[in-house]
Amino acid sequence: MNKIDIESVATMRNLVVDSVENANHGHMGAPLGAAPMGYELFRYHMNHNPKNPKWFNRDRFILTSGHGSMLLYSLLHLSGYALSMDDIKQFRKLDSKTPGHPEVFHTPGVEATTGPLGQGFSMTVGMAIAEAHLRDRFNKDDFDVVNHYTYTICGDGDLEEGVALEAAAIAGKLGLGKLIALYDSNDVTSDGPLTQSAHEDTQEKFRAMNWQTLYVADGNNLDEISAAIKEAQAETTKPTLIEVKTIIGFGSTLQGTEKIHSNPVGAEEAKKIKEAIGWEYDDFFVPKDVKTNFDEIAINGEKLEMQWNELMNEYTNKYPELATELEKVINEKFELNETTLTPFTEEKMATRTASGKMLNRIYKDLPILVGGSADLASSNKTTIEGLPFMDEENHEGPNIYFGVREFAMASICNGLTLHGGLRGYCGTFLVFSDYMRSAIRHSALMGVPVTYIMTHDSIQVGQDGPTHQPVEHLVSLRAMPNLVVYRPADANETIVAWKLAAISKDRPFLIALGRHDVPVIENVNFENAEKGGYVLSKDSDNPDLILIASGSEVEMALLAKEQLNQYKVNVVSLPSWELFDAQSEEYKESVLPANVDNKLSIELGSTIGWSKYVGANGASIGLEKFGKSAPAGDLLKDYNFTVDHIIEEAQLLIEKNK
Secondary structure (H helix, E strand, O other): OOHHHHHHHHHHHHHHHHHHHHHOOOOOHHHHHHHHHHHHHHHHHOOOOOOOOOOOOOOEEEEOOHHHHHHHHHHHHHHOOOOOHHHHHOOOOOOOOOOOOOOOOOOOOOOOOOOOOOHHHHHHHHHHHHHHHHHHHHOEOOEOOOOOOEEEEEEHHHHHOHHHHHHHHHHHHHOOOOEEEEEEEOOEEOOEEHHHOOOOOHHHHHHHOOOEEEEEOOOOOHHHHHHHHHHHHHOOOOOEEEEEEOOOOOOOOOOOOHHHOOOOOOHHHHHHHHHHOOOOOOOOOOOHHHHHHHHHHHHHHHHHHHHHHHHHHHHHHHOHHHHHHHHHHHHOOOOOOHHHHOOOOOOEEOHHHHHHHHHHHHHHHOOOEEEEEOOOHHHHOOOOOOOOEOOOOOOOOOEEEOOOOHHHHHHHHHHHHHHOOOEEEEEEEHHHHHHHHHHHHHHHHHOOOOEEEEEOOOHHHOOOOHHHOOOOHHHHHHOOOOOEEEOOOOHHHHHHHHHHHHHOOOOOEEEEOOOOOEEOOOOOOHHHHOOOOEEEEOOOOOOOEEEEEOOOHHHHHHHHHHHOOOOOEEEEEOOOHHHHHOOOHHHHHHHOOOOOOOEEEEOOOOOOOOHHHHOOOOEEEOOOOOOOOOOHHHHHHHOOOOHHHHHHHHHHHHHHOO
């Protein structure tokens, strides 16, 4: 270690203390302890260009321990990213570029939104899968055009989260040799010593999952950290966990305890920390020699990007077709063909079956889809046919065996998509969205267009019983901001759902699909179906009754209409509340006229929220209790969810509103 390195680490630590004290809020414990490993990684080992944070072949870094965001912000500022000292001074303040936890697309250089522990680790695995897939797909023996590492700094709490361990198991199984996790092992969590909640050998656990594990005894020793990173880079067949023993809150009189985990420490304690790290300058100050030292990162980064651009030019000359394909991947320039959206003509088809067909149609136009299912691929219809699944030896195939790891699967898909050039998709039963909810929320929060394929969307799952029969799931997912839930009525509405998911740029789609066959509707208006709701069968501009349904219940609404022939009845298919709500008032009025009191919604799930569409005088048929284990037909009769009941409720509604 030389003097400039020591002074650079001290500068980072000083910025951490000043920012937390200035905000009167935040976490300084982890950043004070992990500053040396962050510095060593950014300054000497990562290939990145602060002048172009989106350079495609850059190494990716995710701070899994997002509460320690000042570690990342200090590195980004000092390295030359577009994050000024004024931004640093606005830490945790309204609309600043330095929010409490890192937020992607908000702060230059931040690769993922991290906060809930463990998810950053899973997204790191997703990014490493993306790199491995593109590397095996596009590289040639003489051209490593895709060749970068994925790094994370994670903590004790992160590795207690199941989602991180689920993802670690997948990473080990896939042999992701360019994935390196630096484990900030300080043996302290928010409530106290780690021994209060854990009694295990983390390294043994990771070795059992096919990870290389390394150990750095002194987290302040840059030479030890450097040697470990180099050894990790040399391992090409498995990911590496580098356990770095650190002291939380290094320099504080509270160091090594939970008392320095979060919150400011006050002027006197801040002064003691600065004395301990040898700080002799003002607050929020960067010494000239430190700035010059960090400037080398940008200088080197620009050179690396220029060299890569030259390599790409040579690659284009030698492999023009592959280069064109790679350029399309990098810039996401693929488009859907009209033939891909050709309507289905079969008499009946389950929407999950139609979804599987659409996935395979769309992949031919958009060969950027990568994903799979949580051990239910044959049931969810999530396999891209004719192409291999990834394994330890080959990552070129777009299919992934995620195993029974729903949460990690969804989070990995976030990382796959955030990497750039690829789109993650994944599937399971709708009821198991509960396992995935935080990752789905992260997709929506980040505006990442992951596609969630959720089959078995109602109690018509049947004999598997209430554990597998969703009731409250649709409404709870619809409550999530920036998530589009699309529940198609038939195969042709499923085409619309997949089209919208495929072209989405800034929000995820969740497609809720049925297991049982339903009629393929000939008169689906594709243009209006894209609006989330439309009149599917119309008797009048001023009907006596409007039946509103989604999913397979649209079939029941159409059958009920046939028997309500003494009335003028319109049937409205409403597959997506979010899309319909975004339409003009004029369009919404044309579908659901305000002057029609008799509106009846029909959906095999909770009725919460349907009042918005049926109005004060309307009614809803739904399900407000858990299901049972029985054949689907018997269940519907037992719960009185039948066409006869719809007719009865419709007639009662009409009589009530006379």
